[in-house]
Amino acid sequence: MRRLINWCVLGIVLPTYLSVFAVAAYTPTAPQYLQPPSLPTFLQQPSGTRSVFSRFRDSLIRSIWSVSCDKSVQPTEAKVVSSGSNTPPPTVLASYGGDVVLRFNISSAEEATALAEAIHVLFLDVWEFNSDWVDIRLSKDVVPSLLGLLPSSLHHAHTPLMHDLAQAIFESYPSLTFADPMRSHHSPRPFSPVLQTSENTDQTNIFFRDYQPLSVIIPWMHLLRSLFPTHVRIINIGVSYEGRDIPALRVGAHPTNSDKPSGPRKTIIIAGGSHAREWISTSTVNYVAYSFITAYGKSKEMTKLLEEFDWIFIPTLNPDGYVYTWENDRLWRKNRQQTSLRFCKGVDLDHSYDFEWDHESRSANNPCSESFAGEAPFQGVEAHRFASWARNESEKGNVSIVGFVDLHSYSQQILYPYAYTCTVAPPTFENLEELAIGLAKAIGVTNGEIYSVTAACEGSVTNAEQSTARKKFFPRMESGGGSALDWFYHELKVKYSYQIKLRDTGSYGFLLPSKNIVPTGKEALNAIKYMGHFFLGNKGIEKGEGGGEMKVQEPWLLDPAQAGIVPREDGDEDEDGDWEMISEPRRR
Numbered sequence: 001m002r003r004l005i006n007w008c009v010l011g012i013v014l015p016t017y018l019s020v021f022a023v024a025a026y027t028p029t030a031p032q033y034l035q036p037p038s039l040p041t042f043l044q045q046p047s048g049t050r051s052v053f054s055r056f057r058d059s060l061i062r063s064i065w066s067v068s069c070d071k072s073v074q075p076t077e078a079k080v081v082s083s084g085s086n087t088p089p090p091t092v093l094a095s096y097g098g099d100v101v102l103r104f105n106i107s108s109a110e111e112a113t114a115l116a117e118a119i120h121v122l123f124l125d126v127w128e129f130n131s132d133w134v135d136i137r138l139s140k141d142v143v144p145s146l147l148g149l150l151p152s153s154l155h156h157a158h159t160p161l162m163h164d165l166a167q168a169i170f171e172s173y174p175s176l177t178f179a180d181p182m183r184s185h186h187s188p189r190p191f192s193p194v195l196q197t198s199e200n201t202d203q204t205n206i207f208f209r210d211y212q213p214l215s216v217i218i219p220w221m222h223l224l225r226s227l228f229p230t231h232v233r234i235i236n237i238g239v240s241y242e243g244r245d246i247p248a249l250r251v252g253a254h255p256t257n258s259d260k261p262s263g264p265r266k267t268i269i270i271a272g273g274s275h276a277r278e279w280i281s282t283s284t285v286n287y288v289a290y291s292f293i294t295a296y297g298k299s300k301e302m303t304k305l306l307e308e309f310d311w312i313f314i315p316t317l318n319p320d321g322y323v324y325t326w327e328n329d330r331l332w333r334k335n336r337q338q339t340s341l342r343f344c345k346g347v348d349l350d351h352s353y354d355f356e357w358d359h360e361s362r363s364a365n366n367p368c369s370e371s372f373a374g375e376a377p378f379q380g381v382e383a384h385r386f387a388s389w390a391r392n393e394s395e396k397g398n399v400s401i402v403g404f405v406d407l408h409s410y411s412q413q414i415l416y417p418y419a420y421t422c423t424v425a426p427p428t429f430e431n432l433e434e435l436a437i438g439l440a441k442a443i444g445v446t447n448g449e450i451y452s453v454t455a456a457c458e459g460s461v462t463n464a465e466q467s468t469a470r471k472k473f474f475p476r477m478e479s480g481g482g483s484a485l486d487w488f489y490h491e492l493k494v495k496y497s498y499q500i501k502l503r504d505t506g507s508y509g510f511l512l513p514s515k516n517i518v519p520t521g522k523e524a525l526n527a528i529k530y531m532g533h534f535f536l537g538n539k540g541i542e543k544g545e546g547g548g549e550m551k552v553q554e555p556w557l558l559d560p561a562q563a564g565i566v567p568r569e570d571g572d573e574d575e576d577g578d579w580e581m582i583s584e585p586r587r588r
Helices: 002-023 052-065 090-096 109-122 140-149 165-172 198-204 214-227 279-295 300-308 319-327 381-396 429-447 484-491 514-538
Strands: 099-105 125-129 133-139 158-162 232-239 245-251 265-271 310-314 399-409 413-416 452-455 464-466 471-473 496-502 565-567 579-581
Touching: 090 165, 099 140, 099 165, 109 133, 109 140, 133 140, 214 232, 214 245, 214 279, 214 319, 232 381, 245 279, 245 381, 265 279, 265 381, 265 514, 279 300, 279 310, 279 399, 279 496, 279 514, 300 514, 381 399, 381 484, 399 484, 399 514, 413 429, 429 452, 429 496, 429 514, 484 496, 496 514
Parallel strands: 265 310, 265 399, 399 496, 413 452
Antiparallel strands: 099 133, 099 158, 125 133, 232 245, 245 310, 413 496, 464 471, 565 579
């Protein structure tokens, strides 16, 4: 029976692979970055390059039977590398040594349609896309096949973002991840966070010097609960597909005041890690949580926010996928549940919610796609658990969820509903945009980084033909339906729901170096503080302890160019003055 199933799968996969090599008959001139001399020595192909058929055979066997045909890499050697080595271990080289990330610039609907079609046919990994560009990860061997499926106008309308993906992946892990335990004369670096006030987090807390695995994050959360029992609790959102808890920190102080009637507790949710490979989102949730927790009682501003609201910090909604990125595949995106195809695991949690769930698009109904939405709404286990918890809190937990922020990476954008369509405007569009612009201003004044503000549907198209009267949207690279953003806004009636895509704009993508953890955390912290003050009715302005106004809540008082603001050309003014947010993110 198993052999019959394997032959059936072969019948499904074989035509797709044959189409790839048929297209490869037309091979445009290879760009310079694909020429062998430009590759690092350890990534160059050996002189006896395998034939097309051999590569097809080996790839097919690996896909279906998970068997490695490359005898040059021994399993016993793949797990060990000297702790002082600066080169990736064989496992990383075997998985990513031949990959490259390309950015395509789209200028017409025909180009967008052709690229979306090619991505579907070749099962390519779309890293990110917005109104200007599309970033795609693929093997260097597949580039000629991809270009053969695209119109000639795109043959040179792309640039490489990463020549050495394996090295970038290797450097994203902490320095001891690949160390040889037999050569190490000391135990791995102990977990010992130094608990200081948030102002000195980047100077004193080693927890934020590197990305941390789940096995370190959970004890860290318990330590915070033990050290700050007056305003910190650990709660469980639910259980993942593989049986892991989805932990969260509930942070808030509840001062007793008999004169003030007790109503539903206003609550703000900050979540990260829906997509496993977006490590910066998990670290940023942890940074903001830590800053709130350690500032209570020391900062009048932060103390007030914790007394007025409960804050739910969820480091990762996808613990199974997050663990998998540490132990197996750094670029894994989905969760780890089984699908109808044995060799294509995982559901994209951020397309799994039941509001405007979209199973019609080819990427959404293909289990091998990175954006597979499942075969039914809420098939993604963790998304279902999260939504059930949130609904139960709202209906039975005496809780009023007033804000939801879903952290992702990358592209430096602040997105508001709707994601599923641009033809329907959200009822509170003006309020959503007003706060989103304020969040971008608070981020911009922190380190000078520019975050664009737009509806999530616009951020989900490859390009747009803009005019003052109307916008024409090109075909999407993936469906925008079934998102957590739209579900919280429409189904749970959370008036202020946002998705924030953190650093950067493509230089590193999901492999953002750890030196960016603290700067990104500070930007998100100021944005979340701005949101809290906005909910208090002062639109992000809070008096400092000395009576003065805090600059971080007033970015419009600074140099407008530094905060990502430009003068309006139409003479209209917004509520903060004669300025508006620019729509283009800064290129890195």
